[in-house]
Amino acid sequence: MDQILSNLPLLIVVVLLVGFLVYTGFHIGPRFLVRRIAGLVFVILGVSFVTFILGYLAPGDVVVNQLGVHYTVAGARALRHLYGLDLPWWQQYGNYLNQLLHFSLGRSWLTYSQTVWSILSQFVPVSATLGLSSLVLAAILGIPLGMLAAVRSNTRYDTVIQTVALAFYALPSFVIIPFYALAMVWLNYQGLPHLQVSGWGTWDTMLAPIVITAINSFAGYLRYTRTSVIEVLRQDYVRTARAKGLSERVVLWRHVFKNALLPLITITGPSVGFVVTGLFITENLFNIPGIGQEALNAIISRDFPVVQGVTILLAVTVALMNLVTDVTYGLVDPRIKVA
Amino acid sequence: MKIEETPDNFQALDTVGAVGNQPSTPEGIAALGGTEQQTAGVTQAELDRRAETETREATTEGQSLSPLQASMRRLGRDRRAMFFMALVLILIVVSYVGPLVWTRVGPTILTGAAGLDKSGPASYHNYVFEDLSRQNANSSSLHPFGTDAIGRDILARIMAGVNVSIEVALLVEIMDIGLGVTIGTLAGYYGGWLATFLDRFTDLMFAFPGLLFAILAAATLGPVFQSRLGLPGRLILVSMALGISVWPFMARLVRGQTLQLREQQFIEASRTVGSSNRHIIMSHIVPNLFNIVIVAATLDVVNTIVSEAVISLLGLGVQTPGSSLGLMINDAAAVIAVYPWEVVWPTAVLAILVLAFSFMGDGVQDAFNPRTKD
Numbered sequence: 001m002d003q004i005l006s007n008l009p010l011l012i013v014v015v016l017l018v019g020f021l022v023y024t025g026f027h028i029g030p031r032f033l034v035r036r037i038a039g040l041v042f043v044i045l046g047v048s049f050v051t052f053i054l055g056y057l058a059p060g061d062v063v064v065n066q067l068g069v070h071y072t073v074a075g076a077r078a079l080r081h082l083y084g085l086d087l088p089w090w091q092q093y094g095n096y097l098n099q100l101l102h103f104s105l106g107r108s109w110l111t112y113s114q115t116v117w118s119i120l121s122q123f124v125p126v127s128a129t130l131g132l133s134s135l136v137l138a139a140i141l142g143i144p145l146g147m148l149a150a151v152r153s154n155t156r157y158d159t160v161i162q163t164v165a166l167a168f169y170a171l172p173s174f175v176i177i178p179f180y181a182l183a184m185v186w187l188n189y190q191g192l193p194h195l196q197v198s199g200w201g202t203w204d205t206m207l208a209p210i211v212i213t214a215i216n217s218f219a220g221y222l223r224y225t226r227t228s229v230i231e232v233l234r235q236d237y238v239r240t241a242r243a244k245g246l247s248e249r250v251v252l253w254r255h256v257f258k259n260a261l262l263p264l265i266t267i268t269g270p271s272v273g274f275v276v277t278g279l280f281i282t283e284n285l286f287n288i289p290g291i292g293q294e295a296l297n298a299i300i301s302r303d304f305p306v307v308q309g310v311t312i313l314l315a316v317t318v319a320l321m322n323l324v325t326d327v328t329y330g331l332v333d334p335r336i337k338v339a
Numbered sequence: 340m341k342i343e344e345t346p347d348n349f350q351a352l353d354t355v356g357a358v359g360n361q362p363s364t365p366e367g368i369a370a371l372g373g374t375e376q377q378t379a380g381v382t383q384a385e386l387d388r389r390a391e392t393e394t395r396e397a398t399t400e401g402q403s404l405s406p407l408q409a410s411m412r413r414l415g416r417d418r419r420a421m422f423f424m425a426l427v428l429i430l431i432v433v434s435y436v437g438p439l440v441w442t443r444v445g446p447t448i449l450t451g452a453a454g455l456d457k458s459g460p461a462s463y464h465n466y467v468f469e470d471l472s473r474q475n476a477n478s479s480s481l482h483p484f485g486t487d488a489i490g491r492d493i494l495a496r497i498m499a500g501v502n503v504s505i506e507v508a509l510l511v512e513i514m515d516i517g518l519g520v521t522i523g524t525l526a527g528y529y530g531g532w533l534a535t536f537l538d539r540f541t542d543l544m545f546a547f548p549g550l551l552f553a554i555l556a557a558a559t560l561g562p563v564f565q566s567r568l569g570l571p572g573r574l575i576l577v578s579m580a581l582g583i584s585v586w587p588f589m590a591r592l593v594r595g596q597t598l599q600l601r602e603q604q605f606i607e608a609s610r611t612v613g614s615s616n617r618h619i620i621m622s623h624i625v626p627n628l629f630n631i632v633i634v635a636a637t638l639d640v641v642n643t644i645v646s647e648a649v650i651s652l653l654g655l656g657v658q659t660p661g662s663s664l665g666l667m668i669n670d671a672a673a674v675i676a677v678y679p680w681e682v683v684w685p686t687a688v689l690a691i692l693v694l695a696f697s698f699m700g701d702g703v704q705d706a707f708n709p710r711t712k713d
Contacts, residue, residue, distance in 0.1 A: 058559035170697035
């Protein structure tokens with residue numbers, strides 16, 4: 001019972017998700033859902049196994065490292081037993097899976113008093129804030145620009161917008177961040193108002209990471225919006241609307257944009273994956289206490305339960321987002337058959 | 340007018356006649372984020388024919404061109420793509436030929452902590468040479484980009500870093516194309532367990548962020564590779580990890596194309612005259628994959644270069660005294676407020692490299708995959 005209570009947030013998410021899936025199951029057909037959920041289970045198994053085996057094969061002994069000068073044979077044996085490292089690998093992995101079945105991610109090796117779950121719940125909100133706000137900002141930037149590029153397709157506007165977007169998309173954030181930092185340092189020297197270059201929690205530290213992540217990913221929204229609007233502009237019903245004398249404004253807003261925005265749902269899943277990857281570098285360079293930073297620290301200090309927890313969490317998030325995206329698209333556009 | 344109020348009716352009417360038409364148009368597929376672009380209703384043969392007529396109209400002589408020639412000609416006419424392709428070539432040539440020249444240019448000077456050792460350019464223009472009497476030096480004719488915190492020539496280190504980027508990209512592409520085309524073709528042609536395996540593996544890699552996987556592999560197995568293979572061991576490890584995480588996407592693309600090619604008449608014709616499966620795959624399917632493979636590979640190069648830089652930036656890739664653009668940025672980031680140029684040079688070169696590759700990739704995509712054009 002205790003365990004269930006401590007996992008309450010997770011439980012709520014699971015209940016909501018199951019509710020959503022049951023609802024869509026009625027609308028789309030259960031066969032598709034069953035297959036996708038089986039796929040999800042496979043993904044969790046695969047990701048946890050890959051992470052486990054990498055940790056298992058890694059050279060060096062975490063117990064020896066941790067004990068340091070306090071190393072005794074008996075102490076090492078006790079610690080190894082505590083972590084379950086004295087078992088053969090398949091038993092270690094089996095134990096881990098058993099824990100997963102009980103919604104537990106185990107305890108951190110580095111700070112054994114903390115469960116992995118409590119560590120994650122401390123860092124996830126930060127990363128989620130960063131990721132979600134930059135996604136929203138990317139959509140706000142990308143969709144209108146994409147529409148503009150489509151309406152003016154193959155003109156100078158279009159070329160400029162597309163070139164700039166591609167440049168921002170290609171430039172990794174760690175190329176942009178040093179220049180940003182330099183600019184802030186310069187402003188500081190001049191005694192002018194400036195933003196912070198590291199940390200998290202106040203608006204002047206949060207603004208830059210969010211904006212930089214967003215300009216790094218808005219090109220995705222831009223390109224999809226452009227493609228989709230151009231596609232809709234070619235449809236017969238747009239020609240009909242024009243032919244019957246509607247003003248271009250009405251045609252664009254009522255006939256084109258509403259229909260063109262639909263396919264954008266599909267890139268929500270992939271862009272979550274993109275943001276997750278971006279977190280590692282942004283959080284590292286801005287010194288943000290988020291999940292990416294924590295994962296790196298855990299990887300470097302060989303705190304494998306935490307590494308496992310992070311990879312599973314990220315993998316499940318990306319896989320679930322993809323699933324929800326597919327299902328939602330099937331719901332809003334009945335022409336798409338997902339089964 | 341009632342119709343004006345309900346534009347959706349029009350849409351409904353419009354789509355009744357063409358069920359499934361939406362996703363089968365190329366833009367529709369692209370908009371669906373489809374990795375399997377090639378399931379489009381438009382066949383490759385038809386595309387080639389279109390490309391051919393397009394080019395034939397443009398060339399006054401009217402001689403027929405192979406699809407490859409047509410694509411090359413379209414690429415040649417794309418001025419932006421050609422410019423960036425030239426830039427890429429220049430960067431590659433300079434980064435490989437440059438060090439040969441650079442280590443022969445310069446006077447003999449006094450180096451070392453006490454400034455008493457005589458050294459020629461062969462040593463102080465080498466990317467690992469530490470001149471402790473010239474730490475964090477400003478740009479001069481001796482060191483045009485200055486030196487880093489332990490007195491190494493930044494220009495030499497940048498050239499070595501670009502070499503690393505190119506080599507990792509090359510290794511990853513070899514793996515990507517090798518595995519992707521082999522498994523993709525076989526899975527598309529024969530289906531069966533290979534196709535299932537590919538599906539599951541792609542799902543796995545979709546969910547496991549490739550960069551996280553590579554970071555994990557570099558951190559855990561890095562020391563082993565380094566002790567077995569020396570400094571390049573880390574590079575090989577990083578390339579392998581990146582290769583493993585990209586090939587499933589290539590394989591999916593290839594499989595989509597193979598599935599579609601398999602149903603074409605020329606394959607059937609070939610089978611009728613008694614060709615073996617092996618012959619069909621090698622001489623009819625693989626050559627027709629060229630377009631999508633070249634486009635996907637060019638675009639992947641950008642990701643690879645960035646990922647390698649990230650891994651080195653986090654201190655898990657190339658180790659000092661080796662050089663990598665990411666490593667240089669990491670080393671210099673600590674002193675960015677004092678010696679900004681030490682960060683600016685590698686960052687700028689990396690930016691140019693990445694931009695050149697992605698604009699080139701964009702052009703290649705337009706030329707080899709005409710359906711993505713509007």
